Amino acid sequence: MIGISIATKWEYEATLEYFSIKDNERFGYPYGEYFMRTINDTELVFYSTGVRKVNGVGGNQYMISKFNLTKVIVAGTCAGIDDKFSNLDIFVPDKAVQYDCTVKEIEPFIKQSFIVDIDLSKYGNDFYTGTIGTADKSVVMRKDYLELKENKIIIADTEASAIAYICKKNDVECIIIKGISDFPTEESNSYKFESNIEQINIYLENTPKVMNKIFGEYLKRFI
Numbered sequence: 001m002i003g004i005s006i007a008t009k010w011e012y013e014a015t016l017e018y019f020s021i022k023d024n025e026r027f028g029y030p031y032g033e034y035f036m037r038t039i040n041d042t043e044l045v046f047y048s049t050g051v052r053k054v055n056g057v058g059g060n061q062y063m064i065s066k067f068n069l070t071k072v073i074v075a076g077t078c079a080g081i082d083d084k085f086s087n088l089d090i091f092v093p094d095k096a097v098q099y100d101c102t103v104k105e106i107e108p109f110i111k112q113s114f115i116v117d118i119d120l121s122k123y124g125n126d127f128y129t130g131t132i133g134t135a136d137k138s139v140v141m142r143k144d145y146l147e148l149k150e151n152k153i154i155i156a157d158t159e160a161s162a163i164a165y166i167c168k169k170n171d172v173e174c175i176i177i178k179g180i181s182d183f184p185t186e187e188s189n190s191y192k193f194e195s196n197i198e199q200i201n202i203y204l205e206n207t208p209k210v211m212n213k214i215f216g217e218y219l220k221r222f223i
């Protein structure tokens with residue numbers, strides 16, 4: 001069985017809507033809820049984990065153990081960092097890094113032992129790829145955005161690279177399919193709060209569009 005890992009309630013609600021899931025098909029578990037679907041003769045379990053690394057990892061370890069998963073696909077939204085790209089562009093990263101694990105003033109920004117390389121060779125190359133950076137806080141502030149850009153991170157989120165890391169520990173394949181929901185906007189000191197609200201609203205508006213694009217145009221070729 002393949003697991004489809006989804007972080008936020010908005011992403012999961014868009015998933016329920018996309019697959020027309022009825023109430024009696026939904027089951028609870030300690031990190032959120034899940035439902036089953038068979039697509040192209042492959043059994044899939046779709047589950048919400050909640051946000052940030054601790055929930056993403058806990059939820060996925062639970063599901064790997066419960067259903068003996070052979071593959072995990074992390075599906076969801078992310079921040080755009082490389083400004084060559086736009087909202088709703090979809091990425092399948094070939095490298096997943098956690099960037100909040102070092103004392104960056106005296107250590108490298110990214111710790112070598114937390115880098116996960118993802119072999120995509122069997123899936124072709126007609127998709128955007130590159131490095132996804134994961135940390136426990138959202139990318140909202142301009143200085144965080146610029147630091148990620150300097151370190152060649154293309155997109156950023158708050159779960160995926162930690163999930164890829166624990167999948168590797170379990171010897172389970174992990175594919176990340178992420179669509180850009182928002183770019184950290186230019187904030188001025190006096191408008192920090194407003195800038196943040198604006199970005200959240202863009203995130204909320206784009207979340208169902210990203211999820212529909214992932215399920216409609218990308219999921220089948222990775223299962």
Ligand SMILES: Nc1ncnc2c1ncn2[C@@H]1O[C@H](CCC(=O)c2cccc(C(=O)O)c2)[C@@H](O)[C@H]1O
Binds near residue numbers: 008157158196200203
């Ligand atoms: N900018 C982002 N940085 C990091 N991860 C992002 C971003 N956008 C989307 N994600 C992904 O979606 C989810 C939630 C998104 C989220 O928390 C968010 C989004 C926009 C603004 C704010 C804010 O506080 O102003 C918070 C996370 O689980 C993560 O995997």
